[in-house]
Amino acid sequence: MTAIAPFIAWLALALFDATQTVVSMRAMGMQHDWWTLFFVIVASWGAWAAATPLALALLRHFPLPSRAMRNWAVHICACLAIGAAWTCWAATLEHAFNPFAYPKGPDPFLPLWKSKFIGNLVGEVILYGAVTALSVTFATRKRLSQQRELLAQAQLAALRLQLEPHFIFNALNAVTGLIREKKDNEAIATIAALGDLLRRVTDRSERQLVALESEADFLRKYLEVQQVRFGERLHWQLDIPAAISGAQVPDLVLQPLVENAIKHGIAKRAKGGTLRVTAARAGEVLTLSVANDGPGLAAPLRDGVGLSNTRQRLQALYGGQQSLQLRDSGQGVLATLTLPYRGQ
Template identity: 45%
Template sequence: MHTADEDSRARRLFWWLQLGGWTAYGSLGYLNGLAHGKGVDYWRLPLGVAITGFLVTLLVRQVLRRAWGLPPARFLAVAAACVLAASSVMGVVFLSLLIDWCGADCRPASTLGYVAYTTGHLYVVLSWVGLYTGIKYYRQLQQQTRQALAATAMAHQAQLKMLRYQLNPHFLFNTLNAISTLVLDRSNDVANQMVQGLSAFLRHSLDSDPMQRVTLKQELDALNLYLGIEKVRFGERLVVETKIAPECYSALLPSMLLQPLVENSIKHAIARMVEGGRLVISAERRGGQLLLGVSDNGPGCPDLPADDSQGNGNGVGLANTRERLRVLYGDAQSVRVRNRTGGGVEVTLSLPFEQGGAPRE
């Protein structure tokens, strides 16, 4: 994520290096000519070559910027072509100025001489390309380091928010109250099942590592711990359906990514309907993207556009999910929220499809 200040500093650094470098090159060329007995009017040659180098490397810069995302082999081929083309242009300009300065006596006697002149500036352009590429790679490495640090901070923040939600007194009160009711009704087996589910859920919450990505299968296993508690509370009022493409079970994603979305659906849709409702969790691969969906058949959200129009949503859980994905994947992700035709809300997450080990059975 580049900020405006970072881009401005990078541009200033480039122009300082570009102007200073070619000014120094022209000055050194002129002093070297004087040291070898050239006349004072020799300045036209190093000045002309320096101006030419300044201009052609600006074109090389544009080509390298466009080719930056290519595979290394193709990028090196483009860079090599730029070096040859730019050095040839500088060589032709230098030879033309040299002949104009000292006459036909300076004209090369053979084709090999012409080739030597046209490739004589190869090392200069090669140095320029190497310096430009090195600085750009260094800045990219710095950017990746900052993104990794930001992702670390966001993951810890997400874990704290997750734990704060999971230990929410309201959530614990509802769960414990449901257990108490089951005990009074002498439904001891069901009560014991619910206690075990709550224990497993809290243990997983405390043991989960926010920095470790998990497979979708593992994420669904963790989600089922939460849903198991809610199913006891809501009984037949909560129907959960999963539509997972087989190849998606081993896809990697940030841990505890789906739970805030499921919690939103239960809280704002299922719990508000007397007859209960249906929750659908889906996953599919579309090209190089993993599409995750959580939808319900509740009353929908009046703050969102109707039908198939897309909105952003403004809940805390959605904001946290959106920020986590933005830090981890940049522009390669998206979060879309919409009111479904016929009722309910659908949240769709899109992130790069990456696979880890085999899914747990």
């Protein structure tokens, strides 16, 4: 809740109350100083606008709902004090401007204030309760948002740590083989690519989103290292249109899907297979797909650690606006991820 939001809310309520009062009184044929009455009613709500920051501060120090009677006592006293200040201010305005145009002037101040305070007591409780309810609602939403952010960060950390150890060992063994075959340039290129991968997964920044182009670059290096291991058994293609290369996607969101496709698809076939990663935009929806022509899905279908972490992270970041589905495509397995489209 921004600092100006309570002021805007009270101003809207004041304008509504003043308009309704003036219109209804005129409709009943009453004769008053209408512009003065409108001004007095609007100005009287200023007491609540001024007192709301105090009420919010009390709610931070003495939160509600609470089992502590002290918290309830503090807010009961605050409610009565604000109500007294509100009706005192309203009585002062009425006494000063006589908006009802009484020939003899308004009632004496003290009786006027007393009648307003008692007559508006229920309204004062309702208004203070509304301030409390809205404050609790916004605080809860902020807390849930922070919890979702922490969960997403934890899932990202888990994905970074989960880069399969066997992949690293196999890559190092492949480099060793290249060195033995005196393919020094290939060995150096593989080590450089592996270094880039490890630098990315050990990145300590808390960023959650990266450009799709950056995610594709990471996959390209990952697949180049895998290519050293599988050789001609692995064919791959990245189809990322330039028009959506700047789209913001969760960091490392595609790597578990690609790893899963290689491990459970292409690696299962003696002749290997083809892996294809594609991206497309339809309106405000971004679709990312990872397809392989390996064996179909095993039954019963169960997510591994990487997919499970990815699902939880996507839920934390996008709620119900995302989906991650795995299905048999007839020629292998297709993983489809849909996200809200967000540009740079």
